[in-house]
Amino acid sequence: MPSLTITSLDGVPLIQPGDDLAEIIVSCLDRQDLQLQSGDVLVLAQKIISKAEGRFRDLADIAPSHEATALAKETCKDPRLVQAILDESSEVVRKRKGVLVVRHKRGWVMAQAGIDQSNVEGADQGRLLLLPEDPDASAAHLRAALQGKLGIAPGIVIADSFGRPFRNGTTGTAIGAAGLTSFMDIRGEKDLFGRDLMVSTVAHADEIASSASLLMGQANEGQPIVLLRGLATSPNVPASSLIRPLEEDLFR
Known part of the structure; x- marks a missing residue:
């Protein structure tokens, strides 16, 4: 068997x-x-x-655009994080308070373009991990x-x-x-x-x-x-x- x-x-x-x-x-x-x-x-x-x-980025090094700032207000997220998400994405698919679903540049539809801070050293200081x-x-x-x-x-x-x-x-x-x-x-x-x-x-x-x-x-x-x-x-x-x-x- x-x-x-x-x-x-x-x-x-x-x-x-x-x-x-x-x-x-x-x-x-x-x-x-x-x-x-x-x-x-x-x-x-x-x-x-x-x-x-x-594949790391630091929030301190990111300058949010006007688009990211406006989207951050809608979703209640850090504008610098939103900019990082947009940089990895080709399209915003859905958005609401606390949620930002995008199409990643490689085609996946996912929350936050897969950007994560869990189990990432330095996350408390604003370190991000990309796909x-x-x-x-x-x-x-x-x-x-x-x-x-x-x-x-x-x-x-x-x-x-x-x-x-x-x-x-x-x-x-x-x-x-x-x-x-x-x-x-x-x-x-x-x-x-x-x-x-x-x-x-x-x-x-x-x-x-x-x-x-x-x-x-x-x-x-x-x-x-x-x-x-x-x-x-x-x-x-x-x-x-x-x-x-x-x-x-x-x-x-």
Whole structure:
């Protein structure tokens, strides 16, 4: 029978800009006497990717525009934070007191362009953490680095926590991936009774990210890297394939 194991890697240090995540992963695997196998997938929390890439901004260095100042009044947010959000966004989707939902420059629709201060050193002094510049590229770079060190190239998923329309709460979502099929189109395949599947597509990388988030947690768990074992190997399709084109948006 098929089975899937999900294991968090212990001993991940607080990540600093420039840290070698591949070397950190190798050290964690060694401590737990784990060896990567073909078909393994590593899921990394977005925050440690962003921290290693130095994706920080400081509120003290941000001069808000007139647009940011006006939007800050509507949403009751710091104008400097709003400016940082706008700088990372292509469009304001929804706004109200305490809420600012935007379309990120890379296509995700999310609160605050993914800018966060939780579990960020220096947040009390106004330090912000942004999303990676190109999460698919970050995943591909890490996968290649692990192959160079270990001789095995695992699938890589970079996961963030997203809210969803018409659903309460957040869940793990893939914003970057390499070495696996993020988006599966199974239209044309058969169901149990031989009927053709007409509309079935699968957000495979999102399912992986949400599975890993059960161990990662959302607060002070300190488990930002998770190993999934037992998934079938699949050709590379990046996480950017999960973004629905604007012309297919039925809620506009």
